[in-house]
Amino acid sequence: MAISIHFTPEFTSVCSVPFSSLYVDMDSAIKTVVTTFLGSARGEESLNNQSFQKLIQKNLSSIMEDTDRQSSIREMQQGLDNNSDGKVSFQEYLNLIGYLANSVSQKKCEGNADSS
Numbered sequence: 379m380a381i382s383i384h385f386t387p388e389f390t391s392v393c394s395v396p397f398s399s400l401y402v403d404m405d406s407a408i409k410t411v412v413t414t415f416l417g418s419a420r421g422e423e424s425l426n427n428q429s430f431q432k433l434i435q436k437n438l439s440s441i442m443e444d445t446d447r448q449s450s451i452r453e454m455q456q457g458l459d460n461n462s463d464g465k466v467s468f469q470e471y472l473n474l475i476g477y478l479a480n481s482v483s484q485k486k487c488e489g490n491a492d493s494s
């Protein structure tokens with residue numbers, strides 16, 4: 379899987395924000411991840427080109443650059459599409475969420491001089 383995502387400067391500066399102001403209940407975060415997918419899929423099992431593009435533009439344009447470019451969204455979609463059916467399943471969508479979460483955690487580590 380090869381997804382190349384460019385984060386906006388606002389997002390990558392997440393390390394300099396006090397942790398307390400970033401804190402959101404984990405259960406509501408998980409619900410948001412699930413309901414965002416379900417709402418975008420509109421009863422389908424997977425997201426097609428259009429619904430994936432809409433999901434990204436509506437929900438992730440503040441953290442990712444190039445979300446206004448259809449070609450970069452298409453590239454991201456192809457990178458996520460493990461079974462090459464042209465759609466993004468819930469599992470494939472979770473890979474994107476995992477990728478984003480992982481990037482955030484790495485950014486946090488960079489700004490942290492924790493040596494434990």
Ligand SMILES: [Ca+2]
Nearest residue numbers: 459461463465
């Ligand atoms: Ca797929």
